[in-house]
Amino acid sequence: MTATLSVLFVACWSSGFIGAKLGAGSAEIPTVLMWRFLPLAAVLVPIVWLSARRQNMMPTPRALGRQVVIGMLSQSGYLLSVYWAIELGVNTGTTALIDGIQPLVAAALLGPVLGVAVPRTQWVGLVIGLGGVAMVTAADAGAGTAAPWWSYAIPFLGMLCLVASTFVEQRAPTSTPPLQALAIHCSTSAIVFTALAVASGNAVPPSVNTFWIALLWLIVLSTFGGYGLYWLLLRRVGITSVNTLMFLIAPVTAVWGALMFGEFFTPYTALGLAVGILAVVVVTRVGNRPRKRDEGEDACPVRAPITSR
Template identity: 60%
Template sequence: MNALLSAAFVLCWSSGFIGAKLGAGTADPTTLLMWRFVPLALVLIAVAAVSRRAWRGLTRREAGRQVAIGALSQSGYLLSVYYAIQLGVSSGTTALIDGVQPLVAGALAGPLLRQYVSRRQWLGLWLGLAGVATVTTADAAAAGAGVPWWAYFVPFLGMLSLVAATFLEGRSRAAVAPRAALTVHCVTSAVLFSGLAFGAGAAAPPADSSFWLATAWLVVLPTFGGYGLYWLIMRRSGVTEVNTLMFLMAPVTAVWGALMFGEHFGPQTAVGLAIGLAAVAVVRRGAKPSRTAVVERVEETDGTHRDADPATVRAPSR
């Protein structure tokens, strides 16, 4: 099950970069993002009104936390990705820059969440960085001088936004149902992107059918698939593992972009893909559940305890 969820997550999350590329030439990023989230938020609100069970236990304080998480993990992250692609950064390169996220999350997991990373996992994380650097070099060389140098820092800001959301969620001890969290996040994004679109005078959608095709793509695959699976896998397997899977986004997106848009893909990109796969294998072998983690999972199924990240091994400080 973990392997299937991981594979589905990688494909669905990578589809977000492809969808952004599809919609880049049809409208302003705020327009595309507004029409991606407004209908989705309305549907989720209607579902929430019918089924209120998922909202039990959601306090006002935790609702505010979920609003902040949605603003960081959806609004901040996606806006940076869309603007980077609009500026000319390829979908593969954008995913490659976001691939630095696992190292940042891994380095901060210990001091912020007391979820310490083993030596084998650090080896995998650095191996993944080597794979990201390999593919990034190839894509940057193929892009040429048509993209301003500062455009490559835009997705970097989005990566930091997603890391902040991950740790904000990890520090929470409240049992918030994924459906309720997704609803709050999407409503937050709908409000923020609508405000940005109306403020820029770009709220009206274009009549181009490709715009609506890109919108439908983005709602179904990256939102329900990628975003939902992101939090599910993080709760099942921990911060380090879910962020290690991010190493696969860059090479998978590079392959997808090459097949769909003719973006550069050569031997160096293939080598980077192989290194990324090896990094995931190393980190997964380094994460062996301890007796404490097993006890925490049993207690959670009995409803007597809920840890912020029960599947992550909490080794003693060392």
């Protein structure tokens, strides 16, 4: 059962990058994201609000504000960077790989910020992961894509938004129920992207069928499928195993994008993806190894940011 759920999770999470390309090809980015999150917020907020009232679990103003910040970072900022990069021509697999090194960056950088000792192997894993990203980015840029050179920095901005949201989440004194957090995040994103769409004059959705197909794809597969399976697996197998699965998303997305959109996939691309997978293998194998307390190195425990694909 867990293996089946893991396969579905990787497929649903990868579908977010594919859906981003479908949506970007049919409308402006603010339009796609506005109409993606308005229906989600309209459905989730009443359900979660009634449930929280019935169970006397309404969030405090401080907790609500914290989740709004997390949502703006891990969802609004992150997705805006993903869609923008893909619209500019960055391959979906390259975008997925850059964003996928977030667990390594978070584990390596947030440990010192939170006062937790970080094993050397996590820094080694980060360096290997960055090497894989550099190889795939070079292969992508050298394959004649239309993306300008500076566009490859945009997914890094999205990844840093995820890292920042991880830090905010780690500092939270109490945890927020996942469905409640999702409702707050989707409401925040609905407000942010509606404001952007209205300000840019792109609030009216196009009448083409591909736009609504892309929205259905993103809402059902990426948000409910990816997010729901993410939390289900997090509770069944733990954060380390889920982060390991996250590193399968880049190669799956790269192959998917090559088959569906004819994106470049060279042997150098495959090698870079393999290096990226090696990075997480190095980190997770050592992270799972029992350690003695007197060794002076404890694994840096990083909770996953609450994200929505």
